Structure formats: C-alpha cells, structure tokens
Amino acid sequence: MSVTTDPAPPRIRAKSCPATVRTTPAPGPATPRPHTGQVSPAVQQTALPAPPLRDFGGGPFGIYVHVPFCATRCGYCDFNTYTAGELGSSASPQSWLEALRGEMATAAAAFDALPSAQPPVSTIFVGGGTPSLLGGDGLADVLDAIRANFTLAADAEVTTESNPESTSPEFFERLRAAGYTRISLGMQSAATHVLRILDRTHTPGRPVAAAREARAAGFEHVNLDLIYGTPGESDADLDLSLDAVLEAGVDHVSAYSLIVEDGTAMARKVRRGELPAPDEDVLASRYERIDTRLSAAGLHWYEVSNWAATDSGRCRHNLGYWDGGDWLGAGPGAHSHVGGVRWWNVKHPGRYAERVAAAPILPADGWEELTDDERYTERIMLAVRLRSGLPVRDVDHAGRTAVAGLVADGLVEVRDDAIVLTDRGRLLADGVVRTLLS
Structure with a gap:
C-alpha cells in the first residue's frame, strides 16, 4: 500500500x-x-x-x-x-x-x-x-x-x-x-x-x-x-x-x-x-x-x-x-479499557445519574472484547505517534517488510530497535500507520 x-x-x-x-x-x-x-x-x-x-x-x-x-x-x-x-x-x-x-x-x-x-x-x-x-x-x-x-x-x-x-x-x-x-x-x-x-x-x-x-x-x-x-x-x-x-x-x-x-x-x-x-x-x-x-x-x-x-x-x-495501558473512564459517555476489554457509559448526564442511582451497577451502555488483531492495530496506531517509537519486535512480518520502503521515503528511521517518525513522517503519520498495517 x-x-x-x-x-x-x-x-x-x-x-x-x-x-x-x-x-x-x-x-x-x-x-x-x-x-x-x-x-x-x-x-x-x-x-x-x-x-x-x-x-x-x-x-x-x-x-x-x-x-x-x-x-x-x-x-x-x-x-x-x-x-x-x-x-x-x-x-x-x-x-x-x-x-x-x-x-x-x-x-x-x-x-x-x-x-x-x-x-x-x-x-x-x-x-x-x-x-x-x-x-x-x-x-x-x-x-x-x-x-x-x-x-x-x-x-x-x-x-x-x-x-x-x-x-x-x-x-x-x-x-x-x-x-x-x-x-x-x-x-x-x-x-x-x-x-x-x-x-x-x-x-x-x-x-x-x-x-x-x-x-x-x-x-x-x-x-x-x-x-x-x-x-x-x-x-x-x-x-x-x-x-x-x-x-x-x-x-x-x-x-x-x-x-x-x-x-x-x-x-x-x-x-x-x-x-x-x-x-x-x-x-x-x-x-x-x-x-x-x-x-x-x-x-x-x-x-x-x-x-x-x-x-x-x-x-x-x-x-x-x-502505551496501551489500562484505565477506568467515569462519567457520562466515558470509555474504559481494562485487560483487553473496553466499555462505554451511557452518554446523557440525566440517564447516567438514573442508571447509577437505580442499583449498584456500572452505568455502561455496551462493551467489547478486543480481538488480537484489533489489539495489534491499536498498538501500531498509538505507539507510532511517540518520539520513543514503535518497537520493531511489536510489528508483524508484513509490517517489518514495509519498513524498508518507509525508510527509503524518508518517513521513518529505525533507531534503538524502534520505528521512529521523521519530521516529514509526522506530517504523514496516517499513511505510515496504513502502510505498517497493510
């Protein structure tokens, strides 16, 4: 790609x-x-x-x-x-x-x-x-x-x-x-x-x-x-x-x-x-x-x-x-992520308060268990934005194959075993992500 x-x-x-x-x-x-x-x-x-x-x-x-x-x-x-x-x-x-x-x-x-x-x-x-x-x-x-x-x-x-x-x-x-x-x-x-x-x-x-x-x-x-x-x-x-x-x-x-x-x-x-x-x-x-x-x-x-x-x-x-950590999101519409599972609260403040007051329940409106593929995609999308870079070890074979082309295009460099955006790469970060995931 x-x-x-x-x-x-x-x-x-x-x-x-x-x-x-x-x-x-x-x-x-x-x-x-x-x-x-x-x-x-x-x-x-x-x-x-x-x-x-x-x-x-x-x-x-x-x-x-x-x-x-x-x-x-x-x-x-x-x-x-x-x-x-x-x-x-x-x-x-x-x-x-x-x-x-x-x-x-x-x-x-x-x-x-x-x-x-x-x-x-x-x-x-x-x-x-x-x-x-x-x-x-x-x-x-x-x-x-x-x-x-x-x-x-x-x-x-x-x-x-x-x-x-x-x-x-x-x-x-x-x-x-x-x-x-x-x-x-x-x-x-x-x-x-x-x-x-x-x-x-x-x-x-x-x-x-x-x-x-x-x-x-x-x-x-x-x-x-x-x-x-x-x-x-x-x-x-x-x-x-x-x-x-x-x-x-x-x-x-x-x-x-x-x-x-x-x-x-x-x-x-x-x-x-x-x-x-x-x-x-x-x-x-x-x-x-x-x-x-x-x-x-x-x-x-x-x-x-x-x-x-x-x-x-x-x-x-x-x-x-x-870095792909865990967090609890509290309040109307807030999202949480814990151990590969994400859930999201009801959005309207009135309904949120009613939900909590009705019984000791989480005011969640739905949840999803992330698949391994989804977790991998999010890891690439998030870590590549950091100056510390995306560790090469976290990238699959297809992604590693694509790195050479990204380096040749001047979009990333490999430094300390991490894929790091160049100045030009920061302007094209979306394209870098898509290439690594292609």
Whole structure:
C-alpha cells in the first residue's frame, strides 16, 4: 500500500475514548469510534464486563473523569457536553457528582473482585466539558470520590482541564491544596477574531494570566492547548499565539489542527459556504511552524501533537493511553479499557445519574472484547505517534517488510530497535500507520 499524502498530523481523541485514533486531525475529546469487537448492547451488572481481563495489572492504571458541563457550546465541538439550557432540570453538577461517587464505589468493588490485585492509580485526568465550572471545591470533591474508593500512588499525576475564564488565583490554590499536580488550560488562540470563529468565550490575554496564576499557586506542570488552521487564521495570528504561549512560561503545549466535525455549527457554516474548510497544505505548514518555534524555545515533541520542556513535564496520563495501558473512564459517555476489554457509559448526564442511582451497577451502555488483531492495530496506531517509537519486535512480518520502503521515503528511521517518525513522517503519520498495517 502506498503512503497517502494527508499532510496533517492525526490526533488521538484522548478524553472520552482515549484509545481511539482519528485518521484526520481533530481538536479535542472524543466521540466514540465504531465498535468492532464482541459488543453487548447494555451492561446491567456490578461485575466488570470483562470475561478475560487477561492482561490487567501489568502496567500503569489511570482514571479519567468526564465532566459534561459547558457554559456555552463552541462551534467546532462535537464532544459529549451540555449547557444548562440543554439539560434543563434533567441533570446538574450536584446530581452528576452524586452519581460519580456511586460509580466509583461500584467500580472499586468490581476491581476488588478481579483475580489480579488492583494496582494503585498512577494518573487521574479530569476532562470535559469544562471541569473548572465545578469550582475548586467541586473538583476537590471529585478527587475525594476517587480517593475514597481507590488507592493513589505516592507520585500520582492528577490533572484537570480548565477554561481560563472560570479560574482565579484562589481556584488554583484550592486545587493545589486538594492534591492536583497538573493544570491544562484551553487557550486555542491569542487572536480575537480566531476565538470568535471558534465561539470561544475567553479573552485573548486570559490564558497567559491563568497559566501564571497556576504557577504562582505551586503548579510545576501547566499545559496550554492550541488549535491551528481555523478559517481566517493567518501566519501572523499563529505567531501571536505562540508568542503568548512562550510568554506564559508553561512546560507543556498541545497543538491540534482543526477538524470540522459533522453535526457541529462550524460544519453547517462550511456547508453553506460561510466558512472555508481547513486547507491541508496550510495545516502542514502551520504544524512545522509550531514545531520550529517550540523546539527553539526548549519544548520538544514527545507525541505528534504534544511538546514538553522536560521528561517530567510530559503528560503521564496520555502516555498511558499511547502505551496501551489500562484505565477506568467515569462519567457520562466515558470509555474504559481494562485487560483487553473496553466499555462505554451511557452518554446523557440525566440517564447516567438514573442508571447509577437505580442499583449498584456500572452505568455502561455496551462493551467489547478486543480481538488480537484489533489489539495489534491499536498498538501500531498509538505507539507510532511517540518520539520513543514503535518497537520493531511489536510489528508483524508484513509490517517489518514495509519498513524498508518507509525508510527509503524518508518517513521513518529505525533507531534503538524502534520505528521512529521523521519530521516529514509526522506530517504523514496516517499513511505510515496504513502502510505498517497493510
């Protein structure tokens, strides 16, 4: 199979469906991929929906918590989030938190029943949605609900996403006191007109101020998210955003190319001709511009869309996804992966709360046992994105045969017995994956 010329680096949708790899770039958390394994339409049980659980306990274990609330809906967003107006009286942060406590207790009991000893939780990631809408006390309650049911590793990484406009110095101080260790701020752009097109509500200067407040509160690890390739964005706009990122002094940057998702307000505008679709050549050029600026400032890529100043600054939770680890996904629409089995929760917050309250059951809407072929495919798709590369030993005979052609095309190199993307290969990562799997 030949390598396609899709120039935009793909994005793992690493929130509500962390193991999913999009073969086109995407700006944020997941919508579920089509499920291809042994699928059950619903799971009405306290036990984990996992007959084999054959590999659980062999590596790091993380917990992802999905907060489904947003003040407003961004035009590009297709994530499982809801505004207060959309929910009405069917759900609230209070009912969600009570349901989360119930899900944590049920899940802990299910894990305790496994033959393998439950490992300590090495990473926690609270995403959404807009977790900062819960406030410092609400996010402290989330962490308390986890601690009440699971054992945290002594060096656990605990991250929460935040919208800069719903943060303050007091907010960050409360989080630090509660035990959070890492902050991820949604910046997207420093250009006012770009934020307007994205329907973002924060002012351009607020993310930098919020990052400084987080660092002043004692957070050593602070991330800023960027979106590039928005219709109407210029090179000068991107440079303005990069200037702001570097001024903030953060130790981690995530940069995602815009994808226009079906069903979003932005997709409707593109379809009506009100906005142009993102240009792939422009996306590739912007990615190279980002990488050049960040690398010169001492932030180096460790995954196709992520840069960190130090090894300790890398997001360990997301590395758990990319390395094929295990995690529990809690909250509406969250996906879990344990020992070769994946399950996903009901999506609507009201139904989620009803499901948990009705009986001590997992609020799962279905599950699948991954076949060996599916596990192999996901291993290739995930590991190839990492700077550490895909170990040659993990690739089958056909894939190893294809490596020589990829090396000749300048897309990968073999280093320390691992297949590693070159700079050009990062722009064509989807094609590399398809070639290795052909």
